[in-house]
Amino acid sequence: MGATVRESLNWLHTWTGLVVGVLLFAVFWTGTICVFDREIDRWMMPSTRLVYAGAPVAVDGLREEAARLAPPGAPWAIGLPSPREPFVWIGYRAATGIERKLFDPVSLAPLADPETWAATRFFFPFHYTLHINAWDIGLWLVGFAGMAMLALCVSGVIIHRRIFADFFTLRRSRRPQRLLLDLHNVAGVLGFVFYVAMAFSGVTIFASVYFPSGVAAAFEGGRAGYVRDTYDMYTRPPAGTPGGSVASFDAMLATTREAWGGLAPRMLRVLNPGDTNAVALDRDRGRDAQRSVLFRRDHRRRAAPIHDPAGDEDPAVPDRAALRAVPPLGPALGVLPARLAGLCADRHRSAVLDRIATQGA
């Protein structure tokens, strides 16, 4: 939109910055807040300011409460405490959406309803959806802002004729606009790598949303195939036979903890209540990998894992080892998703998982 490339990119830099700048500020601000989301939660939810020393929770004591809360036949889950989230919760899908009831990890007494979304449920989703969930409009807006940020970074460098000299320039004696522009140059150059890294990692995390064409081309079954292949989301259809009472959750948790070398499970999910294939599933977030243990629950037998909990083998899911080593690019590329997952903070991966959990892929 100019006579030269530099003028055109100047036009792009100015107008993109003006239009997208406010949105980018909101995204970066809430993202910064979310570094301390659990702490803000504790501050805004006084009833959850508890001390959790790491002792195993007697979850079986919550079974009746969970069965009472959740709609009949609907899946529910029990979240286990951690030092930053020192309470137990029962989660279930109600008519109004996902509901959570909080409990003391030691006495299992119900805690007062927090009556706030606080940081983990307000600021964190706002950071990448703006809470506009219809047709994923919020996600797309934030993704557009992220791409605009990348374009701003690159065009900003190109339009500067003397970027090295400008970096050392601060003309306080001139008009205020000149001073602001000089500050803009210094801040831009100092933070350049970080701005690029933040915007690029941000859009990459939701690559499967922004490039549905690639998902459709890569995975059989499109989005569902992507979720099945990429995440350890163990599911199992109901067997159709009533299972009666069920084996002990505490025993399952103990088995899992032993199999993971003392690593505590974070969540226990009951997918098909009252069925022999009623699967209780524990998963761990926030370590090097997400691992799941699948149990068949049956009143006649002691809780026993269906498959080796330390490995990845389960007949119900595709062989994940096969995803790692396929010629010719396989060995080189196989590490890529894992590396990326490691680069992105745990909270970002859990954002994707939360979306999958709440929307059912």
Added chain:
Amino acid sequence: VTSLCAKLIGRVLAIVVGCYAASAALVAAGTASLRLTGVTPGDAFTLCSISGFLVYLGLALWAAAARRLTWLIAVLALLTASGVAIVVLAGLVGGA
């Protein structure tokens, strides 16, 4: 004034929509091609989608700087069409 306005809207649409369509088609084409050579779905998609953001970035900057709007739209349409064609061809080869 109206022609200037139309040109501006056309340019913005080309940057936002046209460049996205081209890069999405190229991501699908790259993914489908890699799948044909035996790369796993996850690897193929990860590599191509990450590259796709860079492709979009490059196309968007070029679209802002390109002299003639008609030429720009023609190139973006060509890129989109060839991406779609590669996906269709890969589907035919893979299905056979």
